[in-house]
Amino acid sequence: MVEIKRYSPVAFKASPKRTEVRDNWTVVLEYDGEGQAAFGQSSVNDNYLVDLSHITRFDVQSSNLDSITPFGIKIPQGLCESYLQDGVLINRMNRIQASVFCLPNKKNEMLTECKCDADCKCDPQNSSSYTETTEVGMCMAIIGKNVFSITEKLTSLDFMDSAKTTPFLYQAPMSHIPCQIITLSRDSAKSGIIFTASRGYGKDMVHAIMDAGEEFGLKPAGEDKFKSWLNNL
Amino acid sequence: MSLTITCPICGKRDGYEFRFGGEDKGPRPEEDGLTPQRWCEYVHLNECVAGVQKEWWVHKDGCGSWFTIHRDSVMNVEVATLEAHK
Numbered sequence: 001m002v003e004i005k006r007y008s009p010v011a012f013k014a015s016p017k018r019t020e021v022r023d024n025w026t027v028v029l030e031y032d033g034e035g036q037a038a039f040g041q042s043s044v045n046d047n048y049l050v051d052l053s054h055i056t057r058f059d060v061q062s063s064n065l066d067s068i069t070p071f072g073i074k075i076p077q078g079l080c081e082s083y084l085q086d087g088v089l090i091n092r093m094n095r096i097q098a099s100v101f102c103l104p105n106k107k108n109e110m111l112t113e114c115k116c117d118a119d120c121k122c123d124p125q126n127s128s129s130y131t132e133t134t135e136v137g138m139c140m141a142i143i144g145k146n147v148f149s150i151t152e153k154l155t156s157l158d159f160m161d162s163a164k165t166t167p168f169l170y171q172a173p174m175s176h177i178p179c180q181i182i183t184l185s186r187d188s189a190k191s192g193i194i195f196t197a198s199r200g201y202g203k204d205m206v207h208a209i210m211d212a213g214e215e216f217g218l219k220p221a222g223e224d225k226f227k228s229w230l231n232n233l
Numbered sequence: 234m235s236l237t238i239t240c241p242i243c244g245k246r247d248g249y250e251f252r253f254g255g256e257d258k259g260p261r262p263e264e265d266g267l268t269p270q271r272w273c274e275y276v277h278l279n280e281c282v283a284g285v286q287k288e289w290w291v292h293k294d295g296c297g298s299w300f301t302i303h304r305d306s307v308m309n310v311e312v313a314t315l316e317a318h319k
Contacts, residue, residue, distance in 0.1 A: 079242050094242050094296055156247055171243055173250060173294040 008053040009138045009202030012220035013210075025054035030222040047144030048221035048229075049209055052194065053202070055139060056102040062129045063096055070100045070124065082167035082182050087230075089194070091169040091182055099180060100124070101139070101194070104227050138202035142209065143192035143229045146216035151193065153212040159183050159193070175208040177201045185233055192229060236309050242296045254289030256280060257301050283307055 006024045018029040028051065062068055065075050075090050075098045076083045082091040087106030091099045124130040142150060148159050155174040170181040174195060181195040197205060210218060236248030256279050262271055280286065286306055291299045303312050 094298060171292075171296040172246065178294040 006054070006135065008051055009199040010051040010053055010140060010206055011203065012049070012051070012206065014220045016222070018222065018224075022054065027054050028222045029224045031220050034219055034221045034225060046189075047142070047146050047150070047213060047216050047218045048225050049206070049213065049218055050141045050143065050221050050223065050226040052104070052139040052141055052223070052226065053134075053137070053199075055104060055134070057133045057137070057139065057196065058100040058124045059131045059133050060098045060100060060129050061096055061131070065092075065096060065098060068127070068129055070098075070130075071102075071106075080169045080171070082169050084167050084184065089167065089182060089184075091180065093169070093171065093180070099133070099196075100130075101182075101196075103194075103230060104223050105230050136199055137196045138199050138205065139194065139196045140205070140209075141192060141194040141226055142213075142218075143190075143221075143226065144216075144218075145189040145191065146213075146218075147191040147193060148186070150209065150213045150216055150218060154208060155181075157181070160186065175205060177205060184230075187233075190229070190232060192233075236304075236311070238290055238302060238311055240292045240295060240298065241300050242298050243292060246292070246295060250292060250294040251290045252293045254291055254299065257287040257289055281306075285312055 004024050008025065012031065014031040014033065016028040016030070017032045020027050020029055034048070058070065060068055060070060060075070066077075068075060070090060071086075071088050073083065073085050073088055073090060076092045079092055079094060082089060084103075087103045089101040089103055091101075093099060124132070151157070151159060151174065155172065157170050157172055157174070164183075166186055167182050167184045170183070171178075172181065173179065174181060174197075177197045179195045179197045181193055184192045184194060237245050238248050238251050239245045240251075258275060262275055284305060284307060285303050287301050287303050289299060289301055291297065304310070305312050
């Protein structure tokens with residue numbers, strides 16, 4: 001059997017300190033100089049950019065989205081609403097489409113209670129309503145106190161819109177690139193967004209974001225930092 | 234402020250996120266008895282109204298949906314539908 005290798009479209013100018021091979025991806029758990037402390041414990045001014053391109057993502061498409069429950073979770077009904085449960089993030093894109101992100105702290109045992117038949121619409125592996133989009137795109141997260149000061153330099157979107165409650169989805173350009181941007185938290189030092197775009201823009205997005213975040217001390221971070229941030233939400 | 238357009242899914246956004254899709258010319262002509270000239274007129278000829286006209290737009294940098302709005306082509310602003318029918 002031929003062993004495949006999957007490459008992230010994103011690379012940081014930092015040396016990985018700890019890595020792990022997972023599902024043919026080399027996942028960086030920690031970078032040199034980011035500090036081992038869990039998110040928020042070393043300094044309240046920490047701002048991090050995390051590559052999450054390896055997390056499994058699906059698009060769900062159906063004329064009857066209400067009948068589909070990815071990993072047993074209901075898809076939000078309101079347009080551009082998102083829902084986060086047990087590490088699964090579901091974003092309603094339009095009347096017939098939603099995107100599903102399996103975040104690093106997803107609980108794998110969720111499907112064990114599923115009582116569906118062979119054409120199970122809860123399971124992305126069985127149902128024809130799902131398209132896996134992991135490798136067609138890049139996915140990153142910006143977390144920390146100054147997230148929205150950084151995004152303000154990259155897009156005209158109003159992340160602090162009081163009419164919206166977190167998590168919510170924006171389908172809009174950031175740094176001129178069409179993105180799906182999900183605001184997960186606007187809670188001061190715990191603020192954070194996760195976003196996806198086409199794979200080919202990965203390198204240039206990193207360049208633009210790191211440049212915008214320089215004055216706020218934005219640093220690349222590994223998956224562990226994101227997990228500790230997510231667990232603190 | 235520059236042109237803003239209201240996407241039915243994403244709400245009011247910067248006009249640069251959208252691409253113009255032409256005037257709304259209503260449904261395509263019936264195939265029965267359709268002459269090449271009638272088809273050519275439907276495809277190529279525009280009203281080019283100096284005022285409020287109904288237009289197709291696509292949210293290319295956002296959700297990708299196609300929709301119509303009423304735009305005042307003189308002021309280059311979107312106008313509410315009720316206003317457009319006055």
